Amino acid sequence: xxxxxxxxxxxxxxxxxxxxxxxxxxxxxxxxxxxxxxxxxxxxxxxxxxxxxxxxxxxxxxxxxxxxxxxxxxxxxxxxxxxxxxxxxxxxxxxxxxxxxxxxxxxxxxxxxxxxxxxxxxxxxxxxxxxxxxxxxxxxxxxxxxxxxxxxxxxxxxxxxxxxxxxxxxxxxxxxxxxxxxxxxxxxxxxxxxxxxxxxxxxxxxxxxxxxxxxxxxxxxxxxxxxxxxxxxxxxxxxxxxxxxxxxxxxxxxxxxxxxxx
Amino acid sequence: xxxxxxxxxxxxxxxxxxxxxxxxxxxxxxxxxxxxxxxxxxxxxxxxxxxxxxxxxxxxxxxxxxxxxxxxxxxxxxxxxxxxxxxxxxxxxxxxxxxxxxxxxxxxxxxxxxxxxxxxxxxxxxxxxxxxxxxxxxxxxxxxxxxxxxxxxxxxxxxxxxxxxxxxxxxxxxxxxxxxxxxxxxxxxxxxxxxxxxxxxxxxxxxxxxxxxxxxxxxxxxxxxxxxxxxxxxxxxxxxxxxxxxxxxxxxxxxxxxxxxxxxxxxxxxxxxxxxxxxxxxxxxxxxxxxxxxxxxxxxxxxxxxxxxxxxxxxxxxxxxxxxxxxxxxxxxxxxxxxxxxxxxxxxxxxxxxxxxxxxxxxxxxxxxxxxxxxxxxxxxxxxxxxxxxxxxxxxxxxxxxxxxxxxxxxxxxxxxxxxxxxxxxxxxxxxxxxxxxxxxxxxxxxxxxxxxxxxxxxxxxxxxxxxxxxxxxxxxxxxxxxxxxxxxxxxxxxxxxxxxxxxxxxxxxxxxxxxxxxxxxxxxxxxxxxxxxxxxxxxxxxxxxxxxxxxxxxxxxx
Numbered sequence: 007x008x009x010x011x012x013x014x015x016x017x018x019x020x021x022x023x024x025x026x027x028x029x030x031x032x033x034x035x036x037x038x039x040x041x042x043x044x045x046x047x048x049x050x051x052x053x054x055x056x057x058x059x060x061x062x063x064x065x066x067x068x069x070x071x072x073x074x075x076x077x078x079x080x081x082x083x084x085x086x087x088x089x090x091x092x093x094x095x096x097x098x099x100x101x102x103x104x105x106x107x108x109x110x111x112x113x114x115x116x117x118x119x120x121x122x123x124x125x126x127x128x129x130x131x132x133x134x135x136x137x138x139x140x141x142x143x144x145x146x147x148x149x150x151x152x153x154x155x156x157x158x159x160x161x162x163x164x165x166x167x168x169x170x171x172x173x174x175x176x177x178x179x180x181x182x183x184x185x186x187x188x189x190x191x192x193x194x195x196x197x198x199x200x201x202x203x204x205x206x207x208x209x210x211x212x213x214x215x216x217x218x219x220x221x222x223x224x225x226x227x228x229x230x231x232x233x234x235x236x237x238x239x240x241x242x243x244x245x246x247x248x249x250x251x252x253x254x255x256x257x258x259x260x261x262x263x264x265x266x267x268x
Numbered sequence: 269x270x271x272x273x274x275x276x277x278x279x280x281x282x283x284x285x286x287x288x289x290x291x292x293x294x295x296x297x298x299x300x301x302x303x304x305x306x307x308x309x310x311x312x313x314x315x316x317x318x319x320x321x322x323x324x325x326x327x328x329x330x331x332x333x334x335x336x337x338x339x340x341x342x343x344x345x346x347x348x349x350x351x352x353x354x355x356x357x358x359x360x361x362x363x364x365x366x367x368x369x370x371x372x373x374x375x376x377x378x379x380x381x382x383x384x385x386x387x388x389x390x391x392x393x394x395x396x397x398x399x400x401x402x403x404x405x406x407x408x409x410x411x412x413x414x415x416x417x418x419x420x421x422x423x424x425x426x427x428x429x430x431x432x433x434x435x436x437x438x439x440x441x442x443x444x445x446x447x448x449x450x451x452x453x454x455x456x457x458x459x460x461x462x463x464x465x466x467x468x469x470x471x472x473x474x475x476x477x478x479x480x481x482x483x484x485x486x487x488x489x490x491x492x493x494x495x496x497x498x499x500x501x502x503x504x505x506x507x508x509x510x511x512x513x514x515x516x517x518x519x520x521x522x523x524x525x526x527x528x529x530x531x532x533x534x535x536x537x538x539x540x541x542x543x544x545x546x547x548x549x550x551x552x553x554x555x556x557x558x559x560x561x562x563x564x565x566x567x568x569x570x571x572x573x574x575x576x577x578x579x580x581x582x583x584x585x586x587x588x589x590x591x592x593x594x595x596x597x598x599x600x601x602x603x604x605x606x607x608x609x610x611x612x613x614x615x616x617x618x619x620x621x622x623x624x625x626x627x628x629x630x631x632x633x634x635x636x637x638x639x640x641x642x643x644x645x646x647x648x649x650x651x652x653x654x655x656x657x658x659x660x661x662x663x664x665x666x667x668x669x670x671x672x673x674x675x676x677x678x679x680x681x682x683x684x685x686x687x688x689x690x691x692x693x694x695x696x697x698x699x700x701x702x703x704x705x706x707x708x709x710x711x712x713x714x715x716x717x718x719x720x721x722x723x724x725x726x727x728x729x730x731x732x733x734x735x736x737x738x739x740x741x742x743x744x745x746x747x748x749x750x751x752x753x754x755x756x757x758x759x760x761x762x763x764x765x766x767x768x769x770x771x772x773x774x775x776x777x778x779x780x781x782x783x784x785x786x787x788x789x790x791x792x793x794x795x796x797x798x799x800x801x802x803x804x805x806x807x808x809x810x811x812x813x814x815x816x817x818x819x820x821x822x823x824x825x826x827x
């Protein structure tokens with residue numbers, strides 16, 4: 007308190023106060039709006055959503071997934087994949103797919119939230135499947151330690167223990183999980199996109215999934231306590247670093263130390 | 269004699285307290301003699317001679333930081349629940365070893381820094397040992413009389429890897445546990461006795477409850493003691509043999525040209541210790557190494573993607589990754605006489621490392637046998653002046669690097685957006701053809717450099733100035749070298765192949781024939797250094813150029 011009172015006449019005090027005010031109001035607003043959004047997601051879809059979604063689907067997805075989402079030679083049937091699958095694939099930009107390959111690549115989302123919701127409504131209307139998760143299971147209020155255990159047992163063999171991603175066979179890969187929203191992590195677990203297996207509620211309970219999300223968000227927020235993490239790639243990046251930077255600097259010093267002789 | 273016994277004889281008395289203390293010590297241990305002897309040891313100055321020092325200093329740093337870590341580390345595999353300050357692991361069941369490693373990282377003041385100092389300097393230690401050995405190999409410093417010191421150095425390399433691996437496993441985190449699991453698999457793949465050895469080592473079925481404390485004893489007691497012993501032997505032999513030097517004017521096999529240890533080298537070396545310490549400290553302060561909190565406690569069921577050993581074990585891991593399980597339809601894993609022979613683990617784990625280390629230990633004797641060179645060498649070879657040796661070294665180096673790269677095959681795949689399978693196929697091909705390409709290319713490069721040296725020695729340096737002679741001919745002006753620089757280019761040995769020599773019974777036996785063949789392979793492509801006669805002849809030829817230059821400079825004067 008003493009330190010605070012001493013600094014209140016600092017020339018930058020007004021700016022700091024302004025910034026704090028802006029952060030608080032902005033933060034509160036952001037919290038309020040996301041809560042509303044999550045609620046909106048859980049509402050049942052209107053008939054017009056389904057109709058609009060059907061049109062979008064016919065124009066953008068049916069080439070591969072077939073009319074009526076019944077599948078074709080180039081894409082699987084989407085009957086019964088549920089709204090969660092559509093939300094994950096479209097909102098992360100994986101669908102529509104840029105080109106055929108071992109795995110759909112992430113890219114900027116091609117549709118806005120409204121359109122994504124409409125397509126999700128359409129696909130959900132074709133058959134029962136995993137719905138977009140409710141906000142309650144996404145919150146970061148789970149048990150990070152328990153989530154960590156679940157993550158190491160179920161996810162780390164592909165996504166790496168530090169969630170830095172990893173290689174699979176023939177060009178497939180498990181992406182890094184930093185910066186992925188809780189909703190998308192949850193949807194990925196219940197729908198098993200690309201080469202990922204499905205973790206249904208019998209494998210990992212919704213609470214378990216929430217714990218995993220909490221764990222991932224917490225290690226992301228924690229940053230790297232030991233300094234720059236060198237990509238969290240483990241001994242390979244550490245070895246490269248010691249050979250190139252460590253030994254490089256030391257060689258520079260040896261040259262300097264011996265430069266004053268014949 | 270008798271006068272010195274009388275108590276009132278004039279004896280030397282130092283004027284200052286420091287002097288008196290020094291004199292007191294000197295009269296009892298003869299320190300000044302030792303100091304005089306060591307202080308006058310001459311060391312040649314070259315940056316590439318300092319990697320051994322880097323290794324020594326990182327070892328000292330390892331001892332200091334390691335001692336600090338032992339104050340807080342508890343090598344017990346007893347189960348506990350984490351209660352420290354790293355919340356993502358709160359109340360997670362783990363071993364006491366892992367829990368105390370986390371405490372060192374998060375709850376011991378300065379513990380994280382010391383852990384990182386210890387691990388970074390461990391990586392630097394093995395790296396500097398390796399670079400030091402490469403320098404010794406490529407400059408031919410392992411030749412007589414230093415063969416045994418080369419062997420001691422090789423033992424040090426193996427010991428440093430052992431020290432590193434035993435330390436890597438101690439925190440009992442998931443990553444190191446996966447590493448131990450691989451070692452366990454390799455041990456179990458040894459036919460017949462493998463399972464027994466594994467049970468003895470782990471005190472039962474993997475992972476058991478003993479391995480961490482056993483590795484701890486090895487890591488803090490046996491291995492460092494052996495390293496220290498080997499370092500003493502290594503340095504003792506350096507003193508006995510004196511240091512090698514690069515070729516140069518006034519340097520020969522009978523002298524050492526450089527600075528004395530005291531005061532110049534003592535100051536440089538002392539300062540260099542702090543430079544190395546400083547570099548390690550900066551790395552430890554700003555860059556994470558082995559973030560064990562990310563990996564979680566060891567549990568035999570999970571295996572993380574991107575699990576690799578520290579770099580110095582990487583080549584063994586890479587060899588394991590490259591090994592196919594089946595070749596065509598033939599399964600590498602075989603059941604003979606009711607026993608499982610897992611050659612797909614045994615061969616890659618032991619054979620490449622075995623070949624590398626055998627050749628490394630034996631190389632001084634192999635070369636000595638082929639060349640029949642039994643003289644002492646204190647002047648080093650420039651790598652280009654021993655093309656075949658340099659090529660052999662590069663072949664081995666590339667072979668090692670292919671296996672090394674294979675240990676990071678998954679990261680190569682994800683970061684360069686290529687398929688993991690393709691990375692493996694390419695590296696498998698390079699495993700066999702990489703060393704061959706490296707040998708051919710290196711040898712050609714070395715020979716080309718030698719030819720360039722010869723050209724420069726004979727005709728001088730190209731200046732890039734084109735001059736037109738009075739009769740219309742264009743020539744490029746070559747600036748002659750001063751004789752010091754020229755000596756560097758002509759002062760080396762270029763042995764010719766040594767034909768087979770009959771033995772005492774007048775017979776050329778099969779071994780001698782093989783030796784002669786190898787000698788031809790070693791030395792048949794040779795670029796002889798420019799002889800004095802050739803230099804003389806070239807000098808005469810230079811007359812024209814020099815006359816032109818003289819005329820040129822006169823012209824510039826007259827302007």
